[in-house]
Each structure stands twice: as C-alpha cells, then as structure tokens.
Amino acid sequence: MAEYTLIHAENLDTPKSPKPLQCRFHDTEEYQIFCKDCKDFMCFKCLGQLHQKHDLSPLRDSEEDIRKEMEDLLFENKHTEQLNSLSDKVSDKEKELVRDEECLKREIRTSVNEMKENIDLAEERCLSELRNTFESFQISLQEQKTNINNLKTEIGKFDVNELPDYNLNHIIYSLSKMKLCFSTSDTIINHPKPGFQPTMEFSIGNLIETSSRKCDADALLLHSSSNISTQTDFSEDSDSEWFDAEDIEEDDVIESSSDEITNEYPINFQMNQDINFVKKIVPISEKDAWIIANRKLLKIVDYSMQVGVYADKVDDIVALKDGCVLVLRYDESFIMKLLPNRRLVRFSNVDTVNNYPNCICIRDDIIVIYLWKAKVNFKTVYTSSSHIIWMNTDGIVTKRSLFSEIGWKRPCAIHNLESGLCVLYRVNSESSLHSIELIEAKAENCDMLYRFKGIYGLNPERNFECKGMCADKSRNILLSDHRHHSVYVLDKELKYRKTLFDARNGLDKPAAISLSNDQLWVADGNQMFIFQYANM
Structure with a gap:
C-alpha cells in the first residue's frame, strides 16, 4: 500500500503531456515523427518542408532518444x-x-x-x-x-x-x-491677373522596417502574427536567414543592378523606365553622377539609379567641391543649395523682376548665371534682354553684364571658357532648333566672337537640334546632335572637327552629355552610355 502511495505521488508530480500533441507549426496536425539530427518533433507537413535526408523515426519508437534529450537538458540546469x-x-x-x-x-x-x-x-x-x-x-x-x-x-x-x-x-x-x-x-x-495655387507637399517621411545582422531577438521586430519559431536546437544561429532577407530588401531599393557592368568601354546601363529625357548630367566620380530628368534632381550611384528625388522643379545645377549642389529654378529669385544631408537652403539672390535665371555653370570656383527674358512690341518684334552674373562660391557677385538684342534667342546651356562664354541657344519659340555662339562678355554688351555654322551642308538654325553641350581641357566643344544620333566635337572657333560617336555606337536620341576624367557620359532616352574620350 505504501508502495502504491509513493508511485501515485510521483505520478502527481510528473508534468502531464498535453493531449493531443499538436504541432507548433501546423495547428491542424499532430506530432508523428522525431528527427534525431535536429532532436525535434514534427508532423507529416513538416516532413515535406524541412529535415530532408535527416535520420527520422516514428514518435512511438523514439522514447529513449526523447528521454535522453530531456535528461541532457536537465543536466546541470542547462535549461535554466x-x-x-x-x-x-x-x-x-x-x-x-x-x-x-x-x-x-x-x-x-x-x-x-x-x-x-x-x-x-x-x-x-x-x-x-x-x-x-x-x-x-x-x-x-x-x-x-x-x-x-x-x-x-x-x-x-x-x-x-x-x-x-x-x-x-x-x-x-x-x-x-x-x-x-x-x-x-x-x-x-486686360493682362491676366496673378493667381495663387497652393501645393500640398507636406509629407515629412514614412516609418520603414530595416533589417540587421544581429541575433534571433531581431525577430521581435516582426508583426505579432508572424511565427518566429524555428525547428532547430537553442544553440543554433539563424544569422544566415536574416542575411538573405537583407539582401533581398537591398535589391528592391536599387531598381537597376550594376552587377553586370564591366570596366570595358562603352559602359551602358538602364535608368528608370519613366525617364525618357535627361536634361543635364554632372558626374561626381567614375560611377556616380547627378542628373536632371522631368525637372527632378536624381542621383546615380555605382551605375544605378537611386530611389528618391532630391529636389523638384529643377532647371539647372552645378556641383561644388564640398559635395553641395546649387539648384537653379527658372521661376525663382534664389539660387538654392542642396546640402549633403539633403536639406535645401538659400544660396544667393538673383534679380527676376526683369530677367529669369535660365542656366548656370562653374569653372575654377567661378559661378556664371545667365538670366534672360524676351519682350515683344506692338509690331510683334521680339527683343531679348540678357543679364549675366559672375559670383564666387560664397554667393558674392563679382561681375555683371547687361545687354539686349533684337530677336528671340533663349539660352539653354553655358560653359565658361578662358576665351569667353560658349552659349547654346534655342533659336525661336516655335521649334526645337538651336544655335551656338562664343561671346566675349563685357559690362554693357557681349560681342560675338564665333558662331557654329553647322555641318552636313545645312544652316544649323534650320537643321540643328542639340540637347547637350560640354567642353574638354583644350576648350574644344562637344555636342549631342539629337536629329543625327551623334556626338561630335568643335574646335575653339566652333568649327566642326569630327564625329566621336553615333548610331554605330548604339546612340539613338542623345541628349545631355558631360565630360569628366576622360569619361564622356551620354544620356540616350532611359539609357546611359559612358565612352572613353581621348583629348584632341
């Protein structure tokens, strides 16, 4: 009787197993199998997902192994x-x-x-x-x-x-x-009255989930409904699973991968599909550049388009040596500065009462801004009013030139050369044709030194459509010819010298171009080409 009482008392102290033995991964299944390799229980659904090629046995035949597992866990309070x-x-x-x-x-x-x-x-x-x-x-x-x-x-x-x-x-x-x-x-x-249209741009950001390569406790960052159990021993590390998840997330952030980019010229990569025209390129390294597309300031890093817009309503930019970017907007009186922390602040004021800023360039820390406005008289005769400003990188104006001339001739891009200012003009408001002039800027007027007279035997003002211009170290001018699918070079007197790249090199509608460290960046639709350039 005493022996029976002792056995009964022992049975009362022994924890009772839940009935039935429900699988912790599949609510509708019960444990049927024991994995000797993982020392864990499973149902038949688990068998189809994990533990392939492991040493398995039916649960009822694994009593000795299960008790040994509990014995090891209780030994020297390992469970505690x-x-x-x-x-x-x-x-x-x-x-x-x-x-x-x-x-x-x-x-x-x-x-x-x-x-x-x-x-x-x-x-x-x-x-x-x-x-x-x-x-x-x-x-x-x-x-x-x-x-x-x-x-x-x-x-x-x-x-x-x-x-x-x-x-x-x-x-x-x-x-x-x-x-x-x-x-x-x-x-x-009867002049139209000014109006005001508010824009609701008040988003300050969004909360996002970020992954890290820490311990399994990071799983607590997941939603409460997520199952964070793993069919492994307590001492096993699951860093590899989080590492893979992080890699997938980074692939989603960068839309175009640079894994397939090689160092062989020409380098070619795709940009976002919604980009069909790039107005300007400013390289900042061999693989990185700022671009303007759809009046938005975007950035290319390691031959890949970054997600996110750095500034809106952008018409022209220059990059400073300290990593900041000056942003010109046609309809604003202030040149803005984009700081490395992505904050946009005021840099320098320009007078927009009579003229509007159209384009900007920089050379040897001298910033040049071309302001322009066209007026028409009662005889429908246009007069172009131009105002060119020179300033230093602190925004202090050092020189001005104000002049007017008959005709509609809007500046699209400028380059400050030792011999003068090279200006790309749009010749009229009805077409997309262009002309190029090298002018000597003075206080009261700007004398034209040279004018590009075209190639292919045609007047440039009737046949020349240019979307990009830059200069090399020898003051040669490089142009993109949108109509003839080519990029060619002019000498110091704006005379045609040779075609550098054309449709045979993959160009279709070349737009913005820029030269940096003997690398010529050429935007073509939503593609970017980088050619090796030999200084002529």
Missing part, C-alpha cells in the same frame, strides 16, 4: 541557463526598442522643424514674388499714365483751325503714338 540567456536577449531588445523609439522621435521632430522652416521660406518666397509682380504692374501702369498725359499735352497743342498748315509727318507721328497708346493700354488693362 539557456532560458535565462534568451530572457536576457529579450530584455536587451526591449531596452533597445525604447532607445530606438526615442531616437526616431527626435528624427521626426527634427524633420517637422525643418518642414516648418521650409514652409516659412516658401511663404517668404511667394510673398516676395507677389510683391515683385505687383510692383512691376504698378510701374507699368504709372509709366502708361505718364505716356497718356504727355500725349494729351502734345496733341492738345494742335489747333483745329490751323490743321492744314501742319506738317503731315507730324500729324501721322502723333496719330500713330495715340493708336499705340490705346493698344498698349488695352494690353496692360
């Missing part, structure tokens, strides 16, 4: 040691999450404060543009009132009784001035 270690890891992760949350809070607050500063700057810019616009209208109205009063006085001097005695030319001149005054006044009075 392992569970304490796991508890420490979980506690460390808990503390790390608190620190990470505080860090992200600070980042979000910093981003919000920067957004507030940008909003204040945007308000100041809009109010400045509004003030300039209305001041311009007020000046025009005052000038027209003065013209009307002067004309009233001038015509009032005529005596109707003595009209036959007046010189006919004098009468015609006065009548013409009066008709012009009516026409000009009508244009000013």
